[in-house]
Amino acid sequence: MASDFHASRKMQADTVFIDQHGPDASIERVGDGWAVDPRGRVGIRPQQEELIVPRGQQ
Numbered sequence: 001m002a003s004d005f006h007a008s009r010k011m012q013a014d015t016v017f018i019d020q021h022g023p024d025a026s027i028e029r030v031g032d033g034w035a036v037d038p039r040g041r042v043g044i045r046p047q048q049e050e051l052i053v054p055r056g057q058q
Contacts, residue, residue, distance in 0.1 A: 025038045026040045
């Protein structure tokens with residue numbers, strides 16, 4: 001299939017990017033260029049659930 005033609009190259013590029021910048025990193029458009037944000041797209045991340053500890057187990 002034509003869609004799989006570059007799949008291994010894309011996977012290798014993703015692996016290198018993650019190794020260099022971390023698993024949460026993203027590429028963001030800034031002005032007339034691009035920048036890597038190691039925190040990822042913070043605005044679209046789900047909120048972490050608050051840990052609720054039952055009384056007596058604190």
